[in-house]
Amino acid sequence: MDTLTNHVTIRNYRNEPLSEELIMQLLHAGIRASTTGNMQWYSIIITTETSIKRELELLHFNQAAAVTAPVILTFCADINRFGKWCTLNKAIPGYDNFMSFLNASIDALLVAQNFCIAAENSGLGICYLGTVTYNASEIIQLLKLPELVMPVASVAVGWPDISPLPADRLPLKAVVHRNVYKNYGDDEIMEYYHLKEQQESSVQYVRENKKETLAQVFTDIRYKKEDNEKYSDRFISTLRDQGFNV
């Protein structure tokens, strides 16, 4: 329980390798996660080899977590392996559709989170690299992912170099609804986001970016409409390239 509540994202790692044995031990716990119909529609690529890792770092925009971590794990929705098994067994797989991609992604993400918790429980630090969905096409090429395999989560992992304080979270009542969804009034929104807006880091973001509000830092700089739309189009087109009928 402490492992869960003490989670912090680690963006800098000590220059120390991670043993293959430890990674496999953590993944052994990882793959116990729930999976649709026990079909395990996922694959995990462990990248440590210097030349490939350098290229992968670049595709993750050279963010510190990717560069300083000894290992990057790429969790993929994978219907290729299951489909091969079907074909070898006189069965015709019908999994090249959006629902199967979604189920495979859920499978992959539950394994990823299980792995992260196991890693943190062993004193390691982790960082999810959101860039995986932006550059899915290039990552597919680099990691040689065949048709019906899509990367959905990348995790940098290593021994923490620094121990940052936990990030702020909205009060629990802001994200929980009883029985049915109760939509938010303006006053509630103002109350729930107040703490986040008051954080020293938030105030600094607003000032540095010469914005009026913290929300504008998100909409105008960090997660812009035009970028989201560009990456949406790219991701859907990559899904099609990988053989999914979407």
Next chain:
Amino acid sequence: MDTLTNHVTIRNYRNEPLSEELIMQLLHAGIRASTTGNMQWYSIIITTETSIKRELELLHFNQAAAVTAPVILTFCADINRFGKWCTLNKAIPGYDNFMSFLNASIDALLVAQNFCIAAENSGLGICYLGTVTYNASEIIQLLKLPELVMPVASVAVGWPDISPLPADRLPLKAVVHRNVYKNYGDDEIMEYYHLKEQQESSVQYVRENKKETLAQVFTDIRYKKEDNEKYSDRFISTLRDQGFNV
């Protein structure tokens, strides 16, 4: 670590309520999970009220886990709350697109898995209800989910009535690749799925369904192409109804 490796899906629960206090304590750990840009694009609906829960059970095809659990949690990708905050703060949200839905879904799934691990660590049992993506539209109506909110994971939770044995998993080497993806030869596929095919439950599935192979039980009965395609169309159309440009 034992909590992770001992995971079993629980499909029958004792007729005992779960305290609100315990649920909130588990969710407190849940929301420490990593989240894109610390935006927390998710909401969690806790359904315990008898009349609403009965309707929800029906939408989960009255499976035993849904019916016997005292509580069903519906984890939703939620951009409604963040969008309202933006609008109240002179910022124009650009999050009604596929990439934002994907990021929000990832956020919601990591919280769901954190919650499940916290629950299992407290002696509770859980079961993911895959039906959530099949009947998303009806679940949206029942739980009154507004635009830009989509259910992506449902979890039944309660005190286990029985303790089943852990389900089989493929050998770890079957799902792990080093540095890049190494595609599977026929012999490897045969080797990796051999144990699953030999399980007593698998042999029984094949016999009961009068099939030739276990793979046919998946493709012809449990996860059929026509169902997957029907549910894909429904999910994408529901995404559009909820205001996502996909």
